[in-house]
Amino acid sequence: MWSTAREIAAGDVVIIWQTRDAIIPITISPGGVYNSKFGCYPHDTLIGTLYGSKVHSKSGRGFVHVLRPTPELWTLALPHRTQILYAADIAFIVGWLGVAVGSTVIEAGTGSGSFSHSVARTVGKRGKLYSYEFHEVRAEKAREEFTRHGIDGIITLNHRNVCKDGFTVEDTADSVFLDLPAPWLAIDHAKKALRKDRVARICCFSPCMEQVLRTVTALNTAGFTEITMFETLTRPHDIYQQGSCLSLPTTVGEVGDKLKKAEIRREEKRLKQVAAAKAVWVPKPKEDGEDGDEMQVVKPEAGEDASSGLHAKRKRESDPNKSDDEQTGPSALDAKRVKTEAEIEAEETQQEQAAVDKAKPPMVVSRVLTEVRGHTSYLTFACLVPTHPDAKPMVVFGANSSAEPSTTGTPVG
Structure with a gap:
């Protein structure tokens, strides 16, 4: 049934596997040529090639696999x-x-x-x-x-x-x-x-x-x-190897390390927020030739709180044209500074995850095909069932099979 040799010979039937939906049977004949969108393949170059080989086209831009026929492959290619x-x-x-x-x-x-x-x-x-x-x-x-x-x-x-x-x-x-x-x-x-x-x-x-x-x-x-x-x-199912974008499941140790790092980042962020709450952004005093749009930080003195009357007084002195609410409210520069810190934190998290994924081996996954x-x-x-007393049983696969033949049956329908 088909060729049993290791190498392709003239007259053999060969299965050309191009894609899952492009499986073509050909008969090898000297001087023949197989042409497709994947390239040109002279039959003479296939003679002597091992079954199962990956063969590149003459241009080198495409390739096919040459396979030995089986009933399953023939069903797909006939x-x-x-x-x-x-x-x-x-x-x-x-x-x-x-x-x-x-x-x-x-x-x-x-x-x-x-x-x-x-x-x-x-x-x-x-x-x-x-x-x-x-x-x-x-x-x-x-x-x-x-x-x-x-x-x-x-x-x-x-x-x-x-x-x-x-x-x-x-x-x-x-x-x-x-x-x-x-x-x-x-x-x-x-x-x-x-x-x-x-x-x-x-x-x-x-x-x-x-x-x-x-x-x-x-x-x-x-x-x-x-x-x-x-x-x-x-x-x-289509079985394939996924790259670093889908890595193996993380271990308990890795999860614990990530939680510790996240806790450290949250504490650092909290300290920065406390420091920012104690700092007040006020207009920088104007100098000759300057427009006065620059801001400067005025830190509260020892024992002084941002909400105290003394601190509010100092802010009014720095800008007497603004009310206490306007003085103590967060400025646009404050918001910009906080946003920048959040972006930096997100980038650090992404870099850490990318480093972890890169160190892991790729994962073999399966995907259900949409077309059956x-x-x-x-x-x-x-x-x-025979009625002869010397009849022999026939053992077959199946839920209703048995070693001994049954002599009666219940009609269905």
């Missing part, structure tokens, strides 16, 4: 011929159906081949996937991709309308997956294709509840049990 299944649904389906190495699985329809690649990897060369597609053009394109990716030996693709003509095998499949517009029309055919010597499972993928109801009715009528329906939703690749859908699961 050309859409139909609505596809994404990793969240695929993993859930494979787990509930009990698909494992050597399993025999039936899929209808093939579509763009997203589910087919994941199942082919899971069952391996000892397993088998019978895939059915009623649209001839889509079937041919899928067959070409399966051959090019080296999984045509695992997948047998048939151009066939299974709702009318049924499947090409009987009593063979361990599980059946139906991704059809009307899956209830294929339920009876699926029952014939499933093996009867052990518990077999079926899953129907439906985009609306009306289809689920009709499918459940058909499953009940056909004798399937343990009918369960799920809706799969995902919340992908996937779509709302409903997965209906059911079991076909």
Whole structure:
């Protein structure tokens, strides 16, 4: 399944990762060139490069990553011929159906081949996937991709309308997956294709509840049990390393040091305010050629308070044209001086915080992506329990799974 070598060779399928929303598959061919807004990349320069490498363009202004294909990457990069299944649904389906190495699985329809690649990897060369597609053009394109990716030996693709003509095998499949517009029309055919010597499972993928109801009715009528329906939703996160602007949480010791420094700054500020309250700003005596706008500080004498009558008298003597309230009120220069001190204190705090943040290592954080690749859908699961006394149980993942097959079930719907 694709290349297993460490280095890229001619003819390999390579995933070009440009951005999260720009993932392109290409086939390496000598003399070929891949051009994008991220630069020009001749295929000859990619041959011999290790998978997973970061490759710069010829101009050196852009770069891409060349990755080895996986079913998950192929799901993100494949050309859409139909609505596809994404990793969240695929993993859930494979787990509930009990698909494992050597399993025999039936899929209808093939579509763009997203589910087919994941199942082919899971069952391996000892397993088998019978895939059915009623649209001839889509079937041919899928067959070409399966051959090019080296999984045509695992997948047998048939151009066939299974709702009318049924499947090409009987009593063979361990599980059946139906991704059809009307899956209830294929339920009876699926029952014939499933093996009867052990518990077999079926899953129907439906985009609306009306289809689920009709499918459940058909499953009940056909004798399937343990009918369960799920809706799969995902919340992908983007993990990245944040710089110094978001550092690691502070320790208790750091918090204590910051509180002590803040207490010292508050005490210094209080002392400055007390000193400022005892100082009085009065006009500076005029001299020849001066306009008299300058101010000077008159400090109270020992034992004198700014509110005492003696101090007020001295202020009136300095400026007899102003009342006591005007003399004792804070001047504009006082306000400017206090504001400047506050600004200096804020700058000191910012500098201290910046020094602390710079000394801390960067923090790895996660962010929920706003756009989710996937779509709302409903997965209906059911079991076909054999009645033969020598039947073997089938252990699968799921809340309703058990080591022993159940002989009865409660119909849903």
